[in-house]
Amino acid sequence: MPNRVKLIVLDLDQVLWDHHDATSLALPLRRVDERTLVDASGDKVFLREGVRDFLERAKNKGIYLSTCSWNEPDKAIAVLRTFQLDRYFDLLMVEPHPEKDRMMEKILNHFTLRGVREEETVFVDDKEEMLEKVRRRYPRIRTLRFHPDGDVYSFPDLERILLGG
Numbered sequence: 001m002p003n004r005v006k007l008i009v010l011d012l013d014q015v016l017w018d019h020h021d022a023t024s025l026a027l028p029l030r031r032v033d034e035r036t037l038v039d040a041s042g043d044k045v046f047l048r049e050g051v052r053d054f055l056e057r058a059k060n061k062g063i064y065l066s067t068c069s070w071n072e073p074d075k076a077i078a079v080l081r082t083f084q085l086d087r088y089f090d091l092l093m094v095e096p097h098p099e100k101d102r103m104m105e106k107i108l109n110h111f112t113l114r115g116v117r118e119e120e121t122v123f124v125d126d127k128e129e130m131l132e133k134v135r136r137r138y139p140r141i142r143t144l145r146f147h148p149d150g151d152v153y154s155f156p157d158l159e160r161i162l163l164g165g
């Protein structure tokens with residue numbers, strides 16, 4: 001890897017969890033087990049395998065973590081809290097629009113103050129369109145598509161790529 005990773009920015013829907021739209025969930029949420037929660041209408045959200053280990057290990061390495069999610073903030077943050085994952089993130093960036101380049105601007109502004117440069121930032125999303133939007137504005141950010149046809153499709157693999165074996 002050309003630059004040390006200092007900041008990992010993660011999409012939520014279809015990346016951290018196997019659900020396409022946290023905004024569609026009906027509160028309150030109830031945790032069923034380590035990796036499953038159910039909303040008020042019976043809809044389930046499945047956390048990907050290895051997410052907690054990945055976040056834990058990134059934190060232990062001193063890497064900053066942020067979300068970058070197109071959702072109603074109360075819904076997406078409720079999912080993170082129900083899984084008790086919110087505490088791993090230094091910044092919870094969730095906004096109800098698809099302009100992830102605008103969200104990334106705020107994220108970079110936040111972490112620039114902590115000494116993070118664009119080229120030390122990695123952005124992980126399942127949608128190529130979002131990755132492209134961010135790359136157009138910030139060409140030095142490293143992007144990874146989390147998708148069966150993408151760069152990576154599991155957290156243990158993401159861990160190997162970004163945090164080493």
Ligand SMILES: [Mg+2]
Pocket residue numbers: 011012013014015125126127
């Ligand atoms: Mg997504």
